[in-house]
Amino acid sequence: MKVYYNGPIVTMEDEMPVAEMLIEKDGHIIYVGDEFGAQKYLTKDCQWIDLEGNTLMPAFIDGHGHFSATGTFLKTVPLQSAECFDDITRLMKEHLKAHASEDFKVLVGMGYDHNFLIEHDHPNRQVLDAVRDDIPVLVVHTSMHMAVANSKLLEIAGFDKDAPEIPGGVIARDPETGEPNGLLEEMAMHAVLPYVGNIFSAESVDDLVRAQELYIKNGILTIQDGASNAQSVDLCREAAREGLLKCDIVSYPCLTMGETPEETVATVHENSDCVNHYVDRFKIGGYKIVLDGSPQCKTAWLSEDYTDGTNGYPWVTDAAVQRYVDIAVDEGLQVLTHCNGDAAGDQFLRAYENAMTRYPEGDAHHDLRPVMIHCQTARDDQLDKMADLDMIASIFVAHVNYWGDVHTHNMGLGRASHISPVKGALDRGITVNFHTDTPIVMPDLFHSVWTAVNRRTRNGAILGEDQRIDVWNALKAITSGAAYSYFEEDSKGTLAPGKLADLVILDANPLSVPSDDLKDIHVLTTIKEGEILYDVRVEEEEAEKEALVS
Numbered sequence: 308m309k310v311y312y313n314g315p316i317v318t319m320e321d322e323m324p325v326a327e328m329l330i331e332k333d334g335h336i337i338y339v340g341d342e343f344g345a346q347k348y349l350t351k352d353c354q355w356i357d358l359e360g361n362t363l364m365p366a367f368i369d370g371h372g373h374f375s376a377t378g379t380f381l382k383t384v385p386l387q388s389a390e391c392f393d394d395i396t397r398l399m400k401e402h403l404k405a406h407a408s409e410d411f412k413v414l415v416g417m418g419y420d421h422n423f424l425i426e427h428d429h430p431n432r433q434v435l436d437a438v439r440d441d442i443p444v445l446v447v448h449t450s451m452h453m454a455v456a457n458s459k460l461l462e463i464a465g466f467d468k469d470a471p472e473i474p475g476g477v478i479a480r481d482p483e484t485g486e487p488n489g490l491l492e493e494m495a496m497h498a499v500l501p502y503v504g505n506i507f508s509a510e511s512v513d514d515l516v517r518a519q520e521l522y523i524k525n526g527i528l529t530i531q532d533g534a535s536n537a538q539s540v541d542l543c544r545e546a547a548r549e550g551l552l553k554c555d556i557v558s559y560p561c562l563t564m565g566e567t568p569e570e571t572v573a574t575v576h577e578n579s580d581c582v583n584h585y586v587d588r589f590k591i592g593g594y595k596i597v598l599d600g601s602p603q604c605k606t607a608w609l610s611e612d613y614t615d616g617t618n619g620y621p622w623v624t625d626a627a628v629q630r631y632v633d634i635a636v637d638e639g640l641q642v643l644t645h646c647n648g649d650a651a652g653d654q655f656l657r658a659y660e661n662a663m664t665r666y667p668e669g670d671a672h673h674d675l676r677p678v679m680i681h682c683q684t685a686r687d688d689q690l691d692k693m694a695d696l697d698m699i700a701s702i703f704v705a706h707v708n709y710w711g712d713v714h715t716h717n718m719g720l721g722r723a724s725h726i727s728p729v730k731g732a733l734d735r736g737i738t739v740n741f742h743t744d745t746p747i748v749m750p751d752l753f754h755s756v757w758t759a760v761n762r763r764t765r766n767g768a769i770l771g772e773d774q775r776i777d778v779w780n781a782l783k784a785i786t787s788g789a790a791y792s793y794f795e796e797d798s799k800g801t802l803a804p805g806k807l808a809d810l811v812i813l814d815a816n817p818l819s820v821p822s823d824d825l826k827d828i829h830v831l832t833t834i835k836e837g838e839i840l841y842d843v844r845v846e847e848e849e850a851e852k853e854a855l856v857s
Contacts, residue, residue: 308332308350309837312342314358315816318802319365319786324779325818329363331808334836339802361831362816364782365802366528366809367752368789370701370740371643371680374532374556375539376451376507377521378514380746383506384416386446391425392434395446399438413503414439416446417746422603422713429479432458432489445503447496450601451747454496455489464499466491473498475622477606493600494622497564505565508539512546519554523841525750526811526830528554529789529799531742533643533680534561534595537574544578547587553840555588557793559595559643562631563623572634582640583794592793593641593675596631598622599651602683602726603710605717607648609684613717619648625657632658636666641675641794643701649684656692663696673697678792680742683726684718690728694735699792701740702727702784704759705748707771711764724771729759733780740789741781756781756817757826778817778825810834 309331316326318339328345330338330353338348384402389395399416421429435444435457443460447453456464466478468485476494478487491499500506509515522530532539535558546552560571575582575591582591599621600606608619623631632655635642642659646652659677666672678699679685683706685693693700704727706714715723725731732739741755748754759781764770790800798807812832817825833841 308337308348308352309354309356310345310349311356311358311363311810314361314363314812315818316802317362317364317782317816317818319782320801320803326802329802331837334808334838336802336804336806336808338804358812362813363802363810364813364817365786365800366811366833366835367526367785368529368740368793368799369522369527369531369745369750370742370784370789370792371533371678371703372531372742372745372750373507373534374518374522374530375509375515375535375542377746378509378516378518379504379506380417381517381521382514383447384414385418386416387418387420387449389419389424392430395419395430396434396437399435399444399446403439411439411442413443413445415444415503415506417451417506418449419446420449420603422710429453429490430455432456432461432487435489443503445499447506448601448604449747450604451507452496452601452604452606453490453492454499456491456499457489460499460502461487461489463502466499475620492604492606493620500565505536505538507534507565508536509542512542512549512551515542515546516551519552522554522745522750523833524830525752526813526833527750527752528809528833528835528840529793529795530554530556531592532556532558534564534597535559535574535591536561536565537570540574540578540591543589544581544586547589550587552588553835555585555590557590557592559593560591561595561597562634563595563597568631568634575638575640593643594631594635595643595645596628596655597645598628598654599646599648602647602706602717603713607683608650609648609718610650610653611722614719615717618650621651621654625654628654629658629661632662636662636672636675639672639675641677643678643680645680646685647681647683649686649689652679652682652685652689655679656689656696656698659696659698660692676792676794681744682728682732684722685728685732686725687728687731690731690735690737693732694737699738699740700732701742701792702729702732703744704729704741705743705755707762708754708758708764709748711762711770712766712768715764715768715770725774726771727759728771728774729784730774730776733776738788738791739780739784740792741784752785753817753828754826756785757822759784760822760825778822782817808834808837
């Protein structure tokens with residue numbers, strides 16, 4: 308039995324937000340409260356954990372992300388630091404040089420952002436030909452909604468001037484010759500992935516273990532694999548059987564990406580033993596659907612044009628969306644749907660409302676907790692409809708900081724001020740969770756909390772002051788709100804007797820620091836069901852030993 312004391316214990320329970328002591332036994336919390344009430348639980352064998360003034364609170368819960376893709380991402384060439392085309396070329400070449408002993412069959416870089424390159428444009432195939440022209444080379448945009456291929460990859464994929472357009476995607480072309488210039492949007496990007504490997508899925512159990520460590524260091528103990536396929540499900544199950552999953556992994560096989568819908572449904576049915584039920588820390592939570600692209604790439608599907616006169620485009624037809632939603636609802640499963648643009652949001656809302664008309668009020672099918680993912684441009688009338696449908700809003704609020712200035716340029720100040728409308732959703736009683744869409748950005752949920760409270764862009768502008776929220780509700784979005792999204796509110800998300808001892812120790816109390824310091828709070832220790840999985844002090848000591856040896 309462990310007793311945590313001598314530091315604020317933020318419970319995330321409205322009735323008792325802060326406690327003096329927490330007692331854990333056999334992986335569960337048995338007491339939270341003041342010192343006096345703890346006396347009846349204490350024995351001479353208790354292990355006393357001195358918080359030393361640091362803060363204890365519930366471990367964080369990933370509202371949406373791509374667990375298996377993160378493992379692959381960590382093996383590619385990182386391009387986040389690139390400021391120009393030459394940087395992209397240099398970083399790719401440096402990677403080749405550093406791994407000269409390897410026989411590269413393909414080369415993939417990830418994380419460039421055209422919005423912040425000096426050229427304010429995407430590189431083309433010639434830029435990548437300068438890296439290698441004898442093997443397929445692909446660089447993936449930070450949004451993971453578009454990529455650039457070199458000439459070799461275009462040739463292998465059969466993308467020439469006569470190549471037909473791909474539904475739900477765009478093959479960018481030279482305006483004079485009609486030849487593909489290398490830029491591939493949305494489904495056109497997915498069409499070349501078979502030739503470089505599926506970057507949206509882990510390739511080995513080791514990839515999953517590597518990704519898991521990243522989440523654990525950030526205090527996240529429930530992780531989503533939000534666009535799974537048969538391969539990623541099989542790998543997760545293998546890792547689970549081998550006892551390698553230290554966190555709880557929730558998978559959502561995708562009906563609109565990579566495999567046919569029939570194959571996706573088969574994957575779910577073949578793993579029915581872990582549908583809505585953890586088996587060795589892995590479960591399938593439902594289905595995933597992707598309906599559009601990315602607002603910072605102007606592929607998100609809007610009802611009103613971007614400032615350049617375009618409005619993005621849908622991935623699939625209305626009829627297909629209805630079919631996919633019906634599959635999930637008829638099977639009694641939750642459906643998570645990617646909707647960055649409000650036109651995509653309309654498409655999802657129509658389909659879900661139609662599905663609900665087939666079941667009488669009070670039927671269990673009305674309590675499947677559907678989730679609209681991202682909600683970047685959700686309008687107020689859409690929030691009203693989401694509330695009517697008991698739909699959860701999983702909001703990528705970090706967009707306000709990372710790309711708020713870009714959205715202002717692309718959509719105008721009025722619409723940009725309403726991106727990530729957290730306050731609007733909460734005011735309507737909608738359950739909200741936050742996500743970082745990792746590997747789009749790293750899984751730092753305190754950056755999300757800071758953004759929701761301050762709504763400050765990279766350039767320092769306050770974007771949508773009326774959508775700011777208080778710290779308490781921001782913390783709920785990464786704890787209790789996210790737990791509710793997974794139907795796990797009885798076991799996670801707050802510190803209360805009977806719940807799992809999934810805990811984090813922080814170097815500051817988020818309820819008392821200045822709001823601008825929220826992003827600087829660090830996780831010191833991550834604890835899963837009473838077991839320490841990460842301790843920054845241990846890691847620092849090991850790093851010092853390695854430095855001495857070297």
